[in-house]
Each structure stands twice: as C-alpha cells, then as structure tokens.
Amino acid sequence: MMAVAGAWRALKPVAFIAALLPLLGLIAALLQMGSASLGPNPVRELLHATGKESLNWLLITLLISPIREISGQWQWLTIRRMLGLWAFFYALLHLAVYVILELELDWSELTQEIIRRPFILVGLASLLALLPLAATSTQRMMRRLKKRWQQLHYLIYPATALAIWHYYWQVKADVLEPLVYASALVLLLSWRALQRSNAFGRLD
Amino acid sequence: MTRKRMSPRAGHILPSEITSERDYFDKPSPIARRDVLKTLGGGMLASLAAGSVTPATAATERTAKIAGVKPSSRYRLDDVNSWEDITTYNNFYEFGLDKSDPARNAGRMKVKPWSVEVTGEADKTGVFTLEDILRPHPLEERIYRFRCVEAWSRVVPWVGIPLADVLKRFDPNSRAKYVEFTTLMDPMQMPGQRRAVLDWPYVEGLRIDEAMHPLALLVVGVYGHWLPNQNGAPLRLIVPWKYGFKSVKSIVRIRFTARQPRTSWNLAASNEYGFYANVNPAVDHPRWSQAKERRIGQSFLAPRVDTLAFNGYADEVSSLYRGMDLRRFY
Numbered sequence: 001m002m003a004v005a006g007a008w009r010a011l012k013p014v015a016f017i018a019a020l021l022p023l024l025g026l027i028a029a030l031l032q033m034g035s036a037s038l039g040p041n042p043v044r045e046l047l048h049a050t051g052k053e054s055l056n057w058l059l060i061t062l063l064i065s066p067i068r069e070i071s072g073q074w075q076w077l078t079i080r081r082m083l084g085l086w087a088f089f090y091a092l093l094h095l096a097v098y099v100i101l102e103l104e105l106d107w108s109e110l111t112q113e114i115i116r117r118p119f120i121l122v123g124l125a126s127l128l129a130l131l132p133l134a135a136t137s138t139q140r141m142m143r144r145l146k147k148r149w150q151q152l153h154y155l156i157y158p159a160t161a162l163a164i165w166h167y168y169w170q171v172k173a174d175v176l177e178p179l180v181y182a183s184a185l186v187l188l189l190s191w192r193a194l195q196r197s198n199a200f201g202r203l204d
Numbered sequence: 205m206t207r208k209r210m211s212p213r214a215g216h217i218l219p220s221e222i223t224s225e226r227d228y229f230d231k232p233s234p235i236a237r238r239d240v241l242k243t244l245g246g247g248m249l250a251s252l253a254a255g256s257v258t259p260a261t262a263a264t265e266r267t268a269k270i271a272g273v274k275p276s277s278r279y280r281l282d283d284v285n286s287w288e289d290i291t292t293y294n295n296f297y298e299f300g301l302d303k304s305d306p307a308r309n310a311g312r313m314k315v316k317p318w319s320v321e322v323t324g325e326a327d328k329t330g331v332f333t334l335e336d337i338l339r340p341h342p343l344e345e346r347i348y349r350f351r352c353v354e355a356w357s358r359v360v361p362w363v364g365i366p367l368a369d370v371l372k373r374f375d376p377n378s379r380a381k382y383v384e385f386t387t388l389m390d391p392m393q394m395p396g397q398r399r400a401v402l403d404w405p406y407v408e409g410l411r412i413d414e415a416m417h418p419l420a421l422l423v424v425g426v427y428g429h430w431l432p433n434q435n436g437a438p439l440r441l442i443v444p445w446k447y448g449f450k451s452v453k454s455i456v457r458i459r460f461t462a463r464q465p466r467t468s469w470n471l472a473a474s475n476e477y478g479f480y481a482n483v484n485p486a487v488d489h490p491r492w493s494q495a496k497e498r499r500i501g502q503s504f505l506a507p508r509v510d511t512l513a514f515n516g517y518a519d520e521v522s523s524l525y526r527g528m529d530l531r532r533f534y
C-alpha cells in the first residue's frame with residue numbers, strides 16, 4: 001500500500017519530466033550538444049517539432065479521462081491540467097518560432113500570411129481556443145467558475161480538431177499522419193459520447 | 205588524387221584543388237556552423253535529443269571521386285553548401301517523406317549497371333547504358349543555386365553535361381516539342397513507392413527549347429564525386445531556374461513527345477505545382493510565399509534572403525518565356 005501511494009506521488013513529477021524532455025531535446029539540438037542537431041534547416045525543424053509536440057500533448061491530455069475511467073484511479077486527474085498547459089506552452093513556442101525565427105518579426109508579413117493562408121488562420125484559431133483554458137487553469141479560477149469551468153474546458157476538443165485540420169492542410173502529399181491524429185480524436189470523442197449516454201447527467 | 209594541383213594563376217580551379225579534401229567538404233560557412241558547439245555539450249541532453257529530433261547530420265559516405273572534371277568558368281558561386289547539407293537533406297519521396305529518409309534508405313538502390321531507354325519522337329531511340337550516354341562528353345563542374353519549391357535553397361557544385369549535348373545525339377525530330385523524364389520504378393529498391401503518395405513512377409518534363417538551353421544539366425556527380433544515391437544517382441537532371449521538383453532523379457527513361465507530359469506534382473496538385481515551375485518570387489504557392497527563401501546550412505538566427513526571378517538566371521532564360529503570362533503558367 002505504501003509503495004502504491006509512493007508511486008502515485010511520483011506521477012506528477014514523472015509526467016512533468018516527460019513533457020519537459022522534448023523541450024530539453026530541442027534545446028540540446030539547438031546548441032548542437034554531442035551528436036544532437038536540428039539538421040541543415042533548423043528553423044523548419046523547430047517549427048515542425050513544436051507543432052507536433054503541442055498536438056501530441058493535447059491528445060495525451062484528452063487521454064487522461066479515459067485512462068481514469070478505465071483504471072478507476074482518480075489520481076490520473078492530478079496531471080491533466082499540467083499536461084494541457086504543456087500543450088499550450090509548446091503551441092506558444094511554435095508561434096514564437098514562426099513569428100521570430102521564420103518571419104523575423106515582420107508584422108506586415110504576419111498579417112498577410114494570416115489573411116492569405118487559411119491553414120495559418122486555422123492554427124491561430126486553435127491557439128485562441130486554447131488561450132482561455134490556459135488563463136483559467138488555476139485552482140482559483142476553477143473554484144470561481146465551478147460548473148462553467150468544465151464547460152469552458154470542453155474547448156480543448158475544438159482546439160485539437162482545429163490543430164489537426166491545420167496540420168492536415170499544410171501537408172504536401174502524404175496525409176496519413178494527420179489522418180491518424182484525426183482518428184485518435186474521433187475515438188476519444190466517441191468514447192466521451194458513450195460515457196455520457198451511459199451515465200447521463202454525470203459530469204466530470 | 206591523381207589530378208595535378210594547378211597554380212591559382214591558371215584561372216579556374218576546383219575548390220578541391222585549392223584546399224585539402226577535408227576542407228573542401230566541410231567548408232565552414234561565414235555564419236555559425238553546426239559543428240561549433242558540438243564539442244561543448246555532449247552527454248545526456250544530446251542523447252535525449254536524438255529521440256525527438258532527427259539526427260539529420262549523420263555523416264554520409266563519400267562516393268568515389270570522378271577523374272578529369274573540368275570546372276566551368278562561367279558558373280562559379282561562393283558560399284557553396286557543405287557535402288553534408290547536400291546529402292542529408294533531400295526530397296526524394298521514393299525513399300521516404302522525411303528529408304533525412306533518402307540518406308538513410310537510398311543505399312539499397314542498385315545504380316550499376318544502369319541503362320536509359322530513349323523513346324518517342326527521335327531517330328536514334330533505344331536502350332543505352334549509362335556509359336554509352338556519358339562516353340563522348342567531357343564532365344564539367346558547375347556551381348548552381350538550387351531552390352526548392354518549399355522555400356529553402358542551397359548552392360551546389362554539380363558535375364554533369366549540358367543536357368542539350370546528350371539530347372542532340374538522339375536526333376529528335378520536328379514533332380519533338382517536349383521531353384519527358386521518368387525515374388526508376390521499383391518498390392523493392394524504393395520503399396517509398398509502396399505507398400501511393402504520388403502516382404509512381406515520378407515523371408517530369410520540359411519544353412524542348414528549355415531542355416536544349418545550355419543551363420540545363422544532366423548530372424552525375426556533386427563536389428567532384430559520383431552522385432550519392434539520395435541525390436538521384438546515377439543520372440539526374442538539374443534545371444537551375446526551376447523549382448527543385450523539376451530536376452528529376454535516377455532517370456531511366458527519356459521520351460521525346462509532341463504533347464506536354466503529365467508530370468507527377470502537377471498531377472497531384474495542379475493548383476500548387478505548375479508544369480513550368482519557374483522560380484518566381486512574385487507568384488506564391490497557395491500555402492506559402494515564394495518571395496524569400498531560407499539558405500540551409502546556416503544558424504537558426506540567419507535571416508531569409510530574397511528569392512531571385514528565375515533563381516538568378518533571368519538574363520539567360522527569360523527569353524524562353526517572352527510573351528507568356530508567368531502568373532498563369534506558373
């Protein structure tokens with residue numbers, strides 16, 4: 001029993017480090033430590049890696065509820081907000097790489113790109129949908145918003161859908177990967193829908 | 205190295221002749237090189253990075269040196285990209301979709317023996333061995349800018365033959381208005397062809413006057429060495445004023461035709477990739493601007509540079525397109 005309790009205590013730091021590792025990896029590659037490298041086109045690599053990490057952590061965040069339900073262990077919920085925040089953090093990095101390194105802070109070009117490229121607009125919409133979630137992720141906001149907090153945080157589903165759409169749209173030829181992400185999201189959504197119809201009225 | 209060192213006064217010299225081979229290949233660019241900090245770090249973070257980030261810079265094997273390459277006097281450029289930049293970052297979907305896949309997977313392609321089928325509107329058609337095709341021609345080193353449609357670019361010292369010199373030997377007839385080039389089709393050797401990402405085999409084409417233009421090069425080598433497989437060994441096209449996807453790799457068939465060839469990327473997305481695909485900063489790809497390009501092999505802090513009309517070769521090639529609306533024929 002003690003050992004089990006200890007294991008649950010480790011969950012949060014372990015999850016934190018797991019989400020931190022890709023960032024450390026990118027930093028190491030950026031500084032060309034050892035054999036780590038971003039290759040000959042580092043900005044493109046950073047842009048893609050941060051976009052991918054953001055999407056990955058969004059989906060992992062969405063996976064927490066099913067894991068909780070299936071395992072019957074409420075402790076899983078203790079890492080959900082943190083993982084969502086990591087997803088938001090990687091999305092901010094993604095945007096920062098784009099605006100600072102790719103566009104070199106050329107604001108008129110940024111405006112042009114948002115207007116001209118629907119996939120950028122969709123990415124921006126995804127980020128904007130995540131923004132209120134990050135802003136209300138504190139304990140205080142949770143208590144203040146009560147039931148509405150949960151309702152607000154269902155925004156993670158459209159945000160993820162928009163991110164996948166954004167990904168799908170910028171692929172040159174092979175849409176397999178974005179389709180895999182889309183299927184994962186559909187599965188998660190169906191699971192959620194099933195839960196709700198099984199236990200009507202129960203909100204978690 | 206059997207070639208004699210020329211004195212700098214002799215005029216045009218290969219970079220390999222003025223520097224040691226090592227420096228030739230690992231020429232540091234003026235902006236921070238990747239190697240600079242490599243020695244500083246190491247250890248744990250680096251191995252972490254290997255998991256999440258493509259270790260794209262694994263040194264690739266050098267192919268054999270080509271003897272008797274003449275440096276072109278006309279096509280010289282500074283700031284040539286490193287061997288590594290050129291051979292570890294490739295779009296060659298036959299070997300995978302990641303830029304680092306071709307360097308990893310192309311080794312299994314068998315490029316010897318190699319033959320090319322010449323068909324269509326020409327008098328001397330047939331199947332020719334690579335040696336037959338190359339034999340009469342002196343090999344020339346030309347340093348060209350290379351501009352990918354994805355808005356990155358590099359500067360590459362190719363070794364090849366003017367395409368026109370080779371094509372003329374097949375005596376194309378007056379109905380030959382276009383030339384079509386086809387890449388090897390063999391899913392056993394080219395794992396990327398097992399999935400229908402494009403309609404295999406890869407096909408590209410040029411109008412006959414484009415193909416006969418002295419800038420168009422049939423390439424067999426890079427940096428004075430035979431082409432590595434990931435760069436399109438043993439025979440590829442380089443059309444420096446067009447986006448890279450026009451420069452078809454590992455060519456097995458050349459067809460002279462009266463009709464405009466149905467080319468792979470154009471078939472896949474005709475609104476994104478035109479038949480002409482001339483480098484043009486004024487005409488965007490629907491999803492990104494073509495006004496600027498990122499020179500690869502530079503620090504992540506290096507700014508993009510302006511893309512030049514016809515990739516800097518406008519003086520030489522713009523007359524091919526006189527009177528054409530380049531927005532329509534992109």
Ligand code: HEM
Nearest residue numbers: 048051052054055091095098120123124126127163167170
């Ligand atoms: C203002 C917001 C955003 C902008 C301006 C933006 C911009 C971009 C750009 C320029 C690319 C690369 C396109 C290319 O290489 O041609 C990209 C790729 C991508 N973005 Fe975003 N993005 C935004 C928001 C997001 C968000 C919120 C997510 C995820 C939650 C995301 C996930 C991705 C993914 C997964 C890719 C593809 C990565 C790959 O191909 O490996 N983006 N984005």
